[in-house]
Amino acid sequence: MAKKELKLRAVVAPTETVIVSAYDPDGKADACTLAFYMVSSHVPPCVTIAINATQKRKTLKDILETKAFVLGFPNVRQVKEADYLGVESGYRADKIANIGFTVSPAQTVHAPIINELPLSLECEVVHTVTVGSHMQVTGEVKRILAEESILDENGRIILEKLQPIIYDEEERLYLGIGGKAGDAFRPGIEFKKALEAKDRE
Protein backbone atom coordinates (compact mmCIF):
# COMPACT_ATOMS: atom_id res chain seq x y z
CA MET A 1 0.00 0.00 0.00
CA ALA A 2 1.49 3.33 -1.06
CA LYS A 3 1.62 5.76 1.84
CA LYS A 4 1.97 9.49 1.81
CA GLU A 5 3.22 11.89 4.47
CA LEU A 6 0.66 14.61 5.12
CA LYS A 7 1.04 18.22 6.21
CA LEU A 8 0.91 18.38 10.02
CA ARG A 9 -2.50 19.22 11.40
CA ALA A 10 -4.51 18.39 14.48
CA VAL A 11 -7.81 17.03 13.24
CA VAL A 12 -7.48 14.18 10.77
CA ALA A 13 -10.31 11.92 11.88
CA PRO A 14 -13.93 12.45 12.86
CA THR A 15 -14.73 14.02 16.21
CA GLU A 16 -18.01 14.39 18.04
CA THR A 17 -19.85 17.67 18.29
CA VAL A 18 -20.78 18.57 21.87
CA ILE A 19 -22.16 21.71 23.50
CA VAL A 20 -20.70 22.83 26.83
CA SER A 21 -22.67 25.19 29.04
CA ALA A 22 -21.76 27.15 32.19
CA TYR A 23 -22.92 30.10 34.29
CA ASP A 24 -21.03 33.39 34.32
CA PRO A 25 -20.54 35.34 37.60
CA ASP A 26 -23.93 37.07 37.06
CA GLY A 27 -25.68 33.71 36.79
CA LYS A 28 -26.20 34.09 33.06
CA ALA A 29 -25.94 30.88 31.07
CA ASP A 30 -23.47 30.63 28.22
CA ALA A 31 -22.60 27.80 25.87
CA CYS A 32 -20.16 26.91 23.15
CA THR A 33 -19.80 24.07 20.69
CA LEU A 34 -16.70 21.91 20.82
CA ALA A 35 -15.28 19.06 18.78
CA PHE A 36 -12.54 17.99 21.19
CA TYR A 37 -14.09 15.68 23.77
CA MET A 38 -13.46 12.19 25.14
CA VAL A 39 -14.44 9.88 27.95
CA SER A 40 -11.45 9.86 30.32
CA SER A 41 -12.28 7.56 33.24
CA HIS A 42 -14.64 4.70 33.95
CA VAL A 43 -14.48 4.91 37.76
CA PRO A 44 -15.53 7.54 38.63
CA PRO A 45 -17.06 8.43 35.26
CA CYS A 46 -15.18 11.40 33.83
CA VAL A 47 -15.13 13.28 30.54
CA THR A 48 -12.41 15.58 29.25
CA ILE A 49 -12.87 18.50 26.87
CA ALA A 50 -10.17 20.63 25.25
CA ILE A 51 -10.98 24.32 24.69
CA ASN A 52 -8.85 26.87 22.86
CA ALA A 53 -7.20 28.89 25.63
CA THR A 54 -5.76 31.54 23.30
CA GLN A 55 -9.15 32.90 22.20
CA LYS A 56 -10.43 34.09 25.62
CA ARG A 57 -13.60 32.03 25.30
CA LYS A 58 -16.27 33.18 27.75
CA THR A 59 -17.51 29.66 28.43
CA LEU A 60 -13.99 28.52 29.40
CA LYS A 61 -13.66 31.45 31.82
CA ASP A 62 -17.04 30.57 33.34
CA ILE A 63 -16.10 26.89 33.72
CA LEU A 64 -12.87 27.78 35.51
CA GLU A 65 -14.69 30.15 37.88
CA THR A 66 -17.60 27.87 38.71
CA LYS A 67 -15.63 24.59 38.51
CA ALA A 68 -18.62 23.08 36.75
CA PHE A 69 -20.14 22.56 33.34
CA VAL A 70 -22.83 20.60 31.57
CA LEU A 71 -21.86 18.59 28.52
CA GLY A 72 -24.76 18.34 26.07
CA PHE A 73 -25.14 16.24 22.94
CA PRO A 74 -27.07 17.84 20.07
CA ASN A 75 -28.71 15.76 17.36
CA VAL A 76 -28.49 16.19 13.60
CA ARG A 77 -31.66 18.29 13.50
CA GLN A 78 -29.79 20.87 15.62
CA VAL A 79 -26.87 21.44 13.25
CA LYS A 80 -27.67 25.14 12.73
CA GLU A 81 -27.90 25.82 16.45
CA ALA A 82 -24.72 23.86 17.20
CA ASP A 83 -22.81 25.59 14.42
CA TYR A 84 -23.95 29.03 15.64
CA LEU A 85 -22.90 28.32 19.25
CA GLY A 86 -19.44 27.55 17.87
CA VAL A 87 -18.96 30.67 15.75
CA GLU A 88 -20.49 33.46 17.87
CA SER A 89 -19.00 34.79 21.13
CA GLY A 90 -20.83 34.97 24.43
CA TYR A 91 -19.27 38.41 24.96
CA ARG A 92 -21.11 39.75 21.91
CA ALA A 93 -24.48 38.03 21.98
CA ASP A 94 -26.96 36.14 24.12
CA LYS A 95 -26.31 33.04 22.08
CA ILE A 96 -28.68 30.65 23.86
CA ALA A 97 -31.63 33.05 23.64
CA ASN A 98 -30.85 33.85 20.00
CA ILE A 99 -31.39 30.24 18.93
CA GLY A 100 -34.49 29.85 21.06
CA PHE A 101 -32.93 27.42 23.51
CA THR A 102 -33.76 27.51 27.23
CA VAL A 103 -31.90 26.41 30.35
CA SER A 104 -32.60 24.83 33.72
CA PRO A 105 -30.17 24.63 36.64
CA ALA A 106 -28.31 21.34 36.98
CA GLN A 107 -29.10 19.47 40.20
CA THR A 108 -25.61 18.41 41.26
CA VAL A 109 -23.40 21.30 40.08
CA HIS A 110 -23.70 25.06 39.49
CA ALA A 111 -24.18 24.95 35.72
CA PRO A 112 -27.07 25.26 33.25
CA ILE A 113 -28.67 22.36 31.38
CA ILE A 114 -29.83 23.25 27.87
CA ASN A 115 -33.34 21.83 27.87
CA GLU A 116 -33.53 21.26 24.12
CA LEU A 117 -30.52 18.90 23.98
CA PRO A 118 -31.50 15.22 24.20
CA LEU A 119 -28.63 14.15 26.47
CA SER A 120 -26.82 16.10 29.19
CA LEU A 121 -24.04 15.26 31.65
CA GLU A 122 -23.66 17.37 34.80
CA CYS A 123 -19.92 17.65 35.48
CA GLU A 124 -17.74 18.91 38.32
CA VAL A 125 -14.26 20.05 37.27
CA VAL A 126 -11.63 17.78 38.85
CA HIS A 127 -8.53 18.57 36.76
CA THR A 128 -7.25 21.13 34.25
CA VAL A 129 -4.03 21.43 32.28
CA THR A 130 -2.99 23.55 29.31
CA VAL A 131 -0.99 21.81 26.60
CA GLY A 132 -0.30 23.75 23.41
CA SER A 133 -3.13 26.06 22.37
CA HIS A 134 -5.84 24.30 24.38
CA MET A 135 -6.81 23.79 28.00
CA GLN A 136 -7.90 20.25 28.84
CA VAL A 137 -10.67 20.24 31.43
CA THR A 138 -11.67 16.97 33.10
CA GLY A 139 -15.10 16.80 34.71
CA GLU A 140 -16.46 14.07 36.91
CA VAL A 141 -19.93 13.14 35.69
CA LYS A 142 -22.34 13.62 38.58
CA ARG A 143 -25.67 13.13 36.84
CA ILE A 144 -26.92 12.02 33.41
CA LEU A 145 -30.20 13.31 32.03
CA ALA A 146 -31.72 12.01 28.81
CA GLU A 147 -34.91 12.53 26.86
CA GLU A 148 -37.06 9.44 27.13
CA SER A 149 -37.43 9.46 23.35
CA ILE A 150 -33.78 8.42 22.87
CA LEU A 151 -33.94 5.48 25.31
CA ASP A 152 -34.98 1.87 24.92
CA GLU A 153 -37.07 0.02 27.50
CA ASN A 154 -33.93 -0.82 29.52
CA GLY A 155 -32.77 2.79 29.76
CA ARG A 156 -30.03 2.34 27.17
CA ILE A 157 -29.29 5.26 24.86
CA ILE A 158 -30.05 4.27 21.27
CA LEU A 159 -27.77 6.16 18.87
CA GLU A 160 -30.25 5.87 16.01
CA LYS A 161 -32.61 7.89 18.21
CA LEU A 162 -30.00 10.28 19.67
CA GLN A 163 -28.51 10.90 16.21
CA PRO A 164 -25.38 12.70 17.45
CA ILE A 165 -23.46 15.04 15.13
CA ILE A 166 -20.06 13.89 13.90
CA TYR A 167 -17.66 16.63 12.75
CA ASP A 168 -15.34 16.14 9.80
CA GLU A 169 -12.73 18.91 9.73
CA GLU A 170 -11.06 17.72 6.52
CA GLU A 171 -14.17 18.34 4.43
CA ARG A 172 -15.77 20.77 6.91
CA LEU A 173 -18.94 18.74 7.18
CA TYR A 174 -21.28 17.51 9.85
CA LEU A 175 -22.18 13.85 9.50
CA GLY A 176 -24.58 11.38 11.03
CA ILE A 177 -23.82 7.95 12.47
CA GLY A 178 -23.74 5.02 10.06
CA GLY A 179 -24.90 1.43 10.22
CA LYS A 180 -23.58 -1.51 12.20
CA ALA A 181 -20.08 -2.72 11.27
CA GLY A 182 -19.87 -5.50 13.85
CA ASP A 183 -20.47 -6.54 17.44
CA ALA A 184 -18.01 -5.27 20.04
CA PHE A 185 -16.22 -7.82 22.24
CA ARG A 186 -17.30 -10.68 19.97
CA PRO A 187 -15.12 -11.09 16.83
CA GLY A 188 -11.95 -10.46 18.85
CA ILE A 189 -12.94 -12.86 21.63
CA GLU A 190 -13.93 -15.57 19.12
CA PHE A 191 -10.60 -15.11 17.34
CA LYS A 192 -8.74 -15.29 20.68
CA LYS A 193 -10.54 -18.53 21.59
CA ALA A 194 -9.79 -20.04 18.18
CA LEU A 195 -6.09 -19.24 18.61
CA GLU A 196 -6.07 -20.77 22.10
CA ALA A 197 -7.79 -23.94 20.85
CA LYS A 198 -5.17 -24.21 18.10
CA ASP A 199 -2.38 -23.83 20.68
CA ARG A 200 -3.82 -26.70 22.72
CA GLU A 201 -3.86 -29.08 19.77
Add this chain to the structure above:
Amino acid sequence: MAKKELKLRAVVAPTETVIVSAYDPDGKADACTLAFYMVSSHVPPCVTIAINATQKRKTLKDILETKAFVLGFPNVRQVKEADYLGVESGYRADKIANIGFTVSPAQTVHAPIINELPLSLECEVVHTVTVGSHMQVTGEVKRILAEESILDENGRIILEKLQPIIYDEEERLYLGIGGKAGDAFRPGIEFKKALEAKDRE
Protein backbone atom coordinates in the same frame (compact mmCIF):
# COMPACT_ATOMS: atom_id res chain seq x y z
CA MET B 1 -39.95 16.74 26.54
CA ALA B 2 -39.96 14.17 29.31
CA LYS B 3 -36.48 13.61 30.69
CA LYS B 4 -35.17 10.71 32.69
CA GLU B 5 -32.19 10.50 35.01
CA LEU B 6 -29.92 7.60 34.02
CA LYS B 7 -27.66 5.35 36.06
CA LEU B 8 -24.18 6.92 36.21
CA ARG B 9 -21.77 5.56 33.61
CA ALA B 10 -18.86 6.86 31.62
CA VAL B 11 -19.67 6.11 27.99
CA VAL B 12 -23.04 7.39 26.86
CA ALA B 13 -22.22 8.61 23.38
CA PRO B 14 -20.24 7.24 20.44
CA THR B 15 -16.47 7.21 20.63
CA GLU B 16 -13.88 6.48 17.98
CA THR B 17 -11.94 3.25 17.84
CA VAL B 18 -8.18 3.80 17.61
CA ILE B 19 -5.18 1.49 17.91
CA VAL B 20 -2.16 2.66 19.89
CA SER B 21 1.22 1.02 19.31
CA ALA B 22 4.54 1.26 21.18
CA TYR B 23 7.83 -0.62 21.60
CA ASP B 24 8.64 -2.52 24.79
CA PRO B 25 12.19 -2.39 26.31
CA ASP B 26 13.22 -5.32 24.06
CA GLY B 27 12.13 -3.44 20.95
CA LYS B 28 9.08 -5.65 20.47
CA ALA B 29 6.02 -3.85 19.12
CA ASP B 30 2.78 -4.01 21.05
CA ALA B 31 -0.61 -2.47 20.40
CA CYS B 32 -3.98 -2.07 22.03
CA THR B 33 -7.35 -0.79 20.93
CA LEU B 34 -8.84 2.21 22.71
CA ALA B 35 -12.09 4.11 22.57
CA PHE B 36 -11.05 7.13 24.62
CA TYR B 37 -9.28 9.56 22.33
CA MET B 38 -9.55 13.22 21.39
CA VAL B 39 -7.71 15.99 19.62
CA SER B 40 -6.35 18.23 22.38
CA SER B 41 -4.44 21.10 20.73
CA HIS B 42 -4.33 22.81 17.37
CA VAL B 43 -0.89 24.43 17.82
CA PRO B 44 1.14 22.32 18.11
CA PRO B 45 -1.12 19.47 16.99
CA CYS B 46 -1.71 17.15 19.94
CA VAL B 47 -3.92 14.18 20.68
CA THR B 48 -4.86 12.78 24.08
CA ILE B 49 -5.74 9.18 24.88
CA ALA B 50 -7.03 7.77 28.16
CA ILE B 51 -5.91 4.24 29.09
CA ASN B 52 -7.08 2.18 32.05
CA ALA B 53 -4.26 2.46 34.59
CA THR B 54 -5.68 -0.17 36.96
CA GLN B 55 -5.28 -3.07 34.50
CA LYS B 56 -1.47 -2.97 34.07
CA ARG B 57 -1.74 -2.69 30.31
CA LYS B 58 1.55 -3.51 28.58
CA THR B 59 1.12 -0.84 25.91
CA LEU B 60 0.66 1.86 28.56
CA LYS B 61 3.85 0.72 30.33
CA ASP B 62 5.71 0.84 27.01
CA ILE B 63 4.39 4.32 26.19
CA LEU B 64 5.52 5.67 29.55
CA GLU B 65 8.99 4.15 29.13
CA THR B 66 9.56 5.25 25.54
CA LYS B 67 7.65 8.54 25.80
CA ALA B 68 6.24 7.79 22.37
CA PHE B 69 3.38 6.06 20.59
CA VAL B 70 1.73 5.80 17.21
CA LEU B 71 -2.01 6.39 17.00
CA GLY B 72 -3.55 4.38 14.19
CA PHE B 73 -7.06 4.48 12.73
CA PRO B 74 -8.50 1.14 11.60
CA ASN B 75 -11.28 0.94 9.06
CA VAL B 76 -14.51 -1.02 9.25
CA ARG B 77 -13.03 -4.00 7.39
CA GLN B 78 -10.60 -4.38 10.34
CA VAL B 79 -13.22 -4.79 13.07
CA LYS B 80 -12.06 -8.29 14.01
CA GLU B 81 -8.42 -7.24 14.31
CA ALA B 82 -9.30 -4.10 16.28
CA ASP B 83 -11.60 -6.02 18.62
CA TYR B 84 -8.89 -8.67 19.26
CA LEU B 85 -6.23 -6.04 20.04
CA GLY B 86 -8.61 -4.71 22.70
CA VAL B 87 -9.42 -8.02 24.42
CA GLU B 88 -6.07 -9.88 24.44
CA SER B 89 -3.04 -8.86 26.55
CA GLY B 90 0.43 -8.23 25.16
CA TYR B 91 1.84 -10.13 28.15
CA ARG B 92 0.08 -13.32 26.99
CA ALA B 93 0.32 -13.20 23.21
CA ASP B 94 2.13 -11.65 20.25
CA LYS B 95 -1.04 -9.85 19.31
CA ILE B 96 0.21 -8.03 16.21
CA ALA B 97 1.66 -11.20 14.66
CA ASN B 98 -1.44 -13.20 15.54
CA ILE B 99 -3.64 -11.00 13.35
CA GLY B 100 -1.13 -10.91 10.54
CA PHE B 101 -0.27 -7.23 10.93
CA THR B 102 3.28 -5.94 10.41
CA VAL B 103 5.13 -2.90 11.74
CA SER B 104 7.72 -0.37 10.58
CA PRO B 105 9.63 2.06 12.79
CA ALA B 106 8.19 5.58 12.96
CA GLN B 107 10.52 8.23 11.57
CA THR B 108 10.19 10.92 14.24
CA VAL B 109 9.72 8.91 17.47
CA HIS B 110 10.70 5.50 18.88
CA ALA B 111 7.42 3.69 18.20
CA PRO B 112 6.07 1.21 15.65
CA ILE B 113 3.70 2.06 12.82
CA ILE B 114 1.21 -0.70 12.00
CA ASN B 115 1.53 -0.92 8.22
CA GLU B 116 -1.97 -2.24 7.62
CA LEU B 117 -3.76 0.74 9.21
CA PRO B 118 -4.73 3.42 6.68
CA LEU B 119 -3.85 6.42 8.86
CA SER B 120 -1.12 6.78 11.51
CA LEU B 121 0.04 9.66 13.72
CA GLU B 122 3.56 9.55 15.18
CA CYS B 123 3.34 11.07 18.66
CA GLU B 124 5.81 12.20 21.32
CA VAL B 125 4.44 12.15 24.88
CA VAL B 126 4.30 15.70 26.26
CA HIS B 127 1.98 15.28 29.27
CA THR B 128 0.44 12.58 31.44
CA VAL B 129 -2.01 12.68 34.33
CA THR B 130 -4.08 10.04 36.08
CA VAL B 131 -7.65 10.97 36.94
CA GLY B 132 -9.91 8.23 38.26
CA SER B 133 -9.25 4.81 36.74
CA HIS B 134 -7.46 6.10 33.64
CA MET B 135 -4.20 7.78 32.73
CA GLN B 136 -4.54 10.58 30.20
CA VAL B 137 -1.56 10.70 27.85
CA THR B 138 -1.10 13.70 25.56
CA GLY B 139 1.12 13.26 22.53
CA GLU B 140 2.37 15.93 20.18
CA VAL B 141 1.79 14.78 16.61
CA LYS B 142 5.15 14.80 14.83
CA ARG B 143 4.24 13.11 11.55
CA ILE B 144 1.08 11.96 9.76
CA LEU B 145 1.16 9.03 7.36
CA ALA B 146 -1.83 8.02 5.24
CA GLU B 147 -2.57 5.50 2.54
CA GLU B 148 -2.99 7.27 -0.76
CA SER B 149 -6.25 5.39 -1.28
CA ILE B 150 -7.98 7.41 1.49
CA LEU B 151 -6.91 10.81 0.13
CA ASP B 152 -8.40 13.13 -2.46
CA GLU B 153 -6.29 14.99 -5.03
CA ASN B 154 -5.61 17.78 -2.50
CA GLY B 155 -4.28 15.43 0.18
CA ARG B 156 -7.44 15.68 2.27
CA ILE B 157 -8.55 12.58 4.14
CA ILE B 158 -11.93 11.45 2.83
CA LEU B 159 -13.88 9.71 5.58
CA GLU B 160 -15.92 7.68 3.11
CA LYS B 161 -12.61 6.15 2.05
CA LEU B 162 -11.04 5.91 5.53
CA GLN B 163 -14.24 4.39 6.95
CA PRO B 164 -13.23 4.72 10.62
CA ILE B 165 -14.85 2.54 13.27
CA ILE B 166 -17.23 4.19 15.71
CA TYR B 167 -17.81 2.40 19.03
CA ASP B 168 -21.20 2.35 20.71
CA GLU B 169 -20.84 1.10 24.29
CA GLU B 170 -24.56 1.23 25.06
CA GLU B 171 -25.42 -1.42 22.47
CA ARG B 172 -21.88 -2.86 22.31
CA LEU B 173 -21.61 -2.33 18.58
CA TYR B 174 -19.13 -1.02 16.08
CA LEU B 175 -20.64 1.40 13.59
CA GLY B 176 -19.64 3.17 10.41
CA ILE B 177 -19.86 6.85 9.58
CA GLY B 178 -23.14 8.14 8.20
CA GLY B 179 -24.11 10.65 5.57
CA LYS B 180 -23.82 14.42 5.51
CA ALA B 181 -25.96 16.31 8.01
CA GLY B 182 -24.79 19.80 7.05
CA ASP B 183 -21.86 22.05 6.23
CA ALA B 184 -19.66 23.16 9.12
CA PHE B 185 -19.13 26.91 9.66
CA ARG B 186 -21.98 27.74 7.29
CA PRO B 187 -25.47 27.46 8.88
CA GLY B 188 -24.23 29.11 12.08
CA ILE B 189 -22.44 31.92 10.26
CA GLU B 190 -25.47 32.56 8.02
CA PHE B 191 -27.70 32.66 11.09
CA LYS B 192 -25.29 35.05 12.83
CA LYS B 193 -25.27 37.36 9.80
CA ALA B 194 -29.08 37.30 9.59
CA LEU B 195 -29.31 38.28 13.28
CA GLU B 196 -26.82 41.12 12.77
CA ALA B 197 -28.71 42.41 9.72
CA LYS B 198 -31.92 42.35 11.77
CA ASP B 199 -30.21 44.34 14.56
CA ARG B 200 -29.14 47.01 12.09
CA GLU B 201 -32.69 47.54 10.82
